[in-house]
Amino acid sequence: MSSRQINPNNWIDLYSDYLFNYTISRVSDRVIAQDLVQDTFLAGLKSMKNFKGEATERTWLISILKRKIIDHYRKINSNKGKAEVRINYKESESEGDWLEERVADPFDKTAEDTLQNQELGDAIQNCLGKLPAKQANVFKMKTILGHETETICNELNITASNLWVIIHRARTAMADCLKENWF
Amino acid sequence: MPCNEANHVCDKTQYKESTLWEKIILNLHLIYCSACRKYSSNNGKLTKLLKDSKIDCLDDKSKEAMKKEFEKALAKNQPE
Incomplete structure (x- = not known):
């Protein structure tokens, strides 16, 4: 039995900041994040009839947003080969640089840090x-x-x-x- | 310095908008006022949490633009 109702009239006021914050931490670009959030609301509107009321509106919108973010990265990755930069250490000037790149980065985020954030x-x-x-x-x-x-x-x-x-x-x-x- | 002013300076300090003199007076107040010390401590914790979370949000103009676009789509989606 569906216990939750869907009401798109207040979506922007209620969820835009939450969805934007969720997106910006994953795409690191304000314009792209904004576009993805906008696309999510429009997609949600189109597929309103699929909302079964088993989850909250916010959870349902996040599930749409997740797919939008995956699509965004798929689109970028389809062009990956064209912009690939290959690094080599054959030049004498860069000799020894490889060692720095292999040292553990103390500022690197762990999965736990990300989850806590x-x-x-x-x-x-x-x-x-x-x-x-x-x-x-x-x-x-x-x-x-x-x-x-x-x-x-x-x-x-x-x-x-x-x-x-x-x-x-x-x-x-x-x-x-x-x-x-x-x- | 009365407590309400101490709280005001404490708030301004979180945004680096208090002067050195204000901070000195605030610290003197905090020595003898436990209520303001508690407020100041919680205020500092809040600032740190907000900084650590790297939380972000939409600015008003972007939100308004988004709202306009969405309302257009919503109007089209309304049953006749």
């Missing part, structure tokens, strides 16, 4: 979702997108002191929420 990202997104819309918006602009105080004030037509009050409330709520779920 993903879980942390999920926890933060969930807490952000619980904030009132205006607070979440100001917090994202200031903290995640790193906009200047003046830019945000001009864009949202608020005073600087108003912005700091909103930031304070958002930070307190975020810290409380993450304390329950992460700290």
Whole structure:
């Protein structure tokens, strides 16, 4: 029996940031990530009748997005041979460089690090979702997108002191929420 | 320094927007105020978590553009 309903009217507000964050960590290009998220929403809209209500909308959209990301890499890889760069060490100048490349990279990410980052990202997104819309918006602009105080004030037509009050409330709520779920 | 101002400076410090003088006064306040010390500690933890997570999101303009495109598709998809 299907327990969950599908309602695409709020998809962008509810899931665009979550899907974008999921994508950017996998494709590392804002424009491509944005396109993939947009394609996901459109594909979701077209295949709405396939939604059985067994998972949440977000999980269902993520499953579509995963396929979009795989398709994206398939497309890139089909051109791989054309742009392949071969490295050789025959030139005297580069002699010995191979040794550096074989040394373990202390900054290399392990699977555990990636998983922890993903879980942390999920926890933060969930807490952000619980904030009132205006607070979440100001917090994202200031903290995640790193906009200047003046830019945000001009864009949202608020005073600087108003912005700091909103930031304070958002930070307190975020810290409380993450304390329950992460700290 | 009253507590609400200490919290405000603490918030500004998370975004590197406080002055050296403000930070000195804040630290003096933190010596004797346990509530603000707790707030400051949690605030610092939050900043670190956000940095570690490398979380990203769409800016408003991109989201609006996405919304417009989607609404067009949604209108086409509505049953007659």
